Each structure stands twice: as structure tokens, then as C-alpha cells.
Amino acid sequence: xxxxxxxxxxxxxxxxxxxxxxxxxxxxxxxxxxxxxxxxxxxxxxxxxxxxxxxxxxxxxxxxxxxxxxxxxxxxxxxxxxxxxxxxxxxxxxxxxxxxxxxxxxxxxxxxxxxxxxxxxxxxxxxxxxxxxxxxxxxxxxxxxxxxxxxxxxxxxxxxxxxxxxxxxxxxxxxxxxxxxxxxxxxxxxxxxxxxxxxxxxxxxxxxxxxxxxxxxxxxxxxxxxxxxxxxxxxxxxxx
Numbered sequence: 001x002x003x004x005x006x007x008x009x010x011x012x013x014x015x016x017x018x019x020x021x022x023x024x025x026x027x028x029x030x031x032x033x034x035x036x037x038x039x040x041x042x043x044x045x046x047x048x049x050x051x052x053x054x055x056x057x058x059x060x061x062x063x064x065x066x067x068x069x070x071x072x073x074x075x076x077x078x079x080x081x082x083x084x085x086x087x088x089x090x091x092x093x094x095x096x097x098x099x100x101x102x103x104x105x106x107x108x109x110x111x112x113x114x115x116x117x118x119x120x121x122x123x124x125x126x127x128x129x130x131x132x133x134x135x136x137x138x139x140x141x142x143x144x145x146x147x148x149x150x151x152x153x154x155x156x157x158x159x160x161x162x163x164x165x166x167x168x169x170x171x172x173x174x175x176x177x178x179x180x181x182x183x184x185x186x187x188x189x190x191x192x193x194x195x196x197x198x199x200x201x202x203x204x205x206x207x208x209x210x211x212x213x214x215x216x217x218x219x220x221x222x223x224x225x226x227x228x229x230x231x232x233x234x235x236x237x238x239x240x
Contacts, residue, residue: 003084004046005054006039006076010061016100016127016166018068021058025085028077029106031145032133033219034172036207040076051088055095062097070098072129077106082117089124102129102168105151122163130155131168134176135185143175152188159192166197171234173203173226182237189238198240202226 004026009015012022024037026046039045058071071092078085078101089099101121109115132151134140140148158165167189171177189195204225211218226234234240 001084001087002048002050003054003081003088004043005049006037006046008054008057011064012072015072015074015102016070016129017098018066018070019061019064020069020072020100021061021065023054023058023071023073023088025073025076025078025081027080028075028104029080029146030077030104030133033143034170034203036204036210037076038207038210038214038216043080046076051084051091054088055091055097058092058097059095065098068098070100070126072100072102074102074129075104077104079103079105079107079118082114082121086117086121086124089121093124098126099124100127100129101125102131104131104133105148105154106146108150108154110153110157122158122161125163127164127166128158129166129168130158131170132185133170135181135188139175139181143172155188155192159194162194164196165192165194166199167195168199168201169234169238170201170203171226171231172220173223173230177226177230177234179233179237182234186238198238200231200234200238200240202231 006024006026009022012020015022024040026040027043028041073085092099134143134148137148202225208218
């Protein structure tokens with residue numbers, strides 16, 4: 001089985017505990033206005049690898065991982081290639097590798113056959129990094145083009161099975177940084193029993209040039225990154 005991979009990072013330090021070998025998959029159905037990797041949206045834009053090929057590459061860097069490091073699969077959206085992801089993580093666990101999944105929650109559903117595959121995936125996933133873009137559904141649709149209902153359902157399911165989760169939230173001025181949304185997000189997170197960490201990620205414009213290169217209009221043109229004061233306010237409200 002082959003997976004479409006956008007890029008690889010051998011020494012990741014912000015995508016889970018310790019030093020990580022980060023695999024960025026291709027393909028995403030969300031169209032986040034702040035996306036800094038729109039070049040990952042198309043599935044066939046990536047290079048194909050087998051699970052064995054990726055694990056062999058990752059193991060070259062195992063001496064740097066220490067006790068906490070391992071493999072993180074990010075995107076794009078890894079769950080769009082759930083069959084390949086399941087094979088990759090199963091083989092990683094056979095090698096004793098710590099596995100982390102960085103996902104925005106699409107295309108999670110409790111419908112078959114996806115849900116059965118997802119349940120098996122969770123058996124070989126040590127940590128989920130879950131991006132919650134916006135707690136308000138209407139604002140989420142504006143921001144990403146899709147509803148957040150299944151993402152919140154995923155968060156609830158992960159709590160139900162006790163899967164360790166780190167929550168990631170991108171802070172966008174004039175949008176997700178509004179206190180009413182931050183408070184609602186905090187109230188939702190309080191219903192979960194498995195959240196180990198909350199990361200507030202300040203919106204930035206470093207990927208804006210990619211939109212122009214792809215001939216796409218950048219929806220957040222003119223929006224500046226949040227001030228340190230606004231970031232600290234969000235961290236306090238979310239108790240990050």
C-alpha cells in the first residue's frame with residue numbers, strides 16, 4: 001500500500017513530545033482561511049511512499065528521539081488516507097515507536113467502514129493532536145468551509161476511550177480570538193477527561209505567498225498576527 005506524502009521533517013520539535021520524525025500527508029477537504037500549506041490540499045500533489053519505506057527513513061533518526069520522541073503524522077489531513085495510516089502505525093508499534101496523529105478531525109464519522117478502521121487506528125496511536133479551529137459552527141463554516149460537528153464528536157469519542165489528546169487552537173484576530181468563543185471552547189474542553197495539553201497557536205502570514213503562487217485569493221489579507229497580549233489572554237481563558 002502506498003500513501004501520498006507532501007513532505008518529511010526529520011527533526012520536528014513542535015509536533016508532539018520530544019523530537020519527532022514528522023510525515024506530512026497530502027490531501028485536505030478543509031479550506032482554512034489561514035492555511036499556511038495550501039499546497040497540501042490536493043492528494044495527488046504528493047510523492048508516494050510505502051509504510052516500510054517511511055519507517056526505514058524514520059529509524060535513521062531514532063538515536064535523537066530519546067524516551068519521548070517518535071513519529072508524528074500531520075498534513076494535509078492524515079485521516080483521508082486512513083488505510084495507509086493504519087498500516088503505518090501498526091508497523092511503527094511493532095518497532096516500539098511512539099505514534100502521534102495530528103488531525104483536524106475531518107473526515108471523522110461513526111458510520112461504517114470508516115469508524116471500524118478508526119477504532120483500529122486508535123489501538124496503535126499513542127497521542128492525538130486535535131486542531132479545533134473554531135467552536136462556533138457558523139464561524140467554523142466561514143473559516144474552513146465545513147461544519148465542526150464531527151470534529152467535536154471526535155473530541156468526545158477520544159475522551160470516551162481515554163485517548164491522550166493535545167488540543168491545538170489557532171488564534172485569529174477578529175475571529176477565534178473573541179472572548180465569547182474562547183470561553184465557549186473552554187467550557188467544551190471542560191467536558192473532556194483526556195486533554196493533557198492546550199496549545200494556543202498565533203495566526204501568522206508566513207504561508208500567504210503560497211496562496212499567490214497557486215493563484216488563490218488570500219481571504220485574510222491585511223489581518224495582522226495577534227499581539228502578545230491577546231495571545232496571553234487566550235492562554236489564560238483556555239488555561240493553556
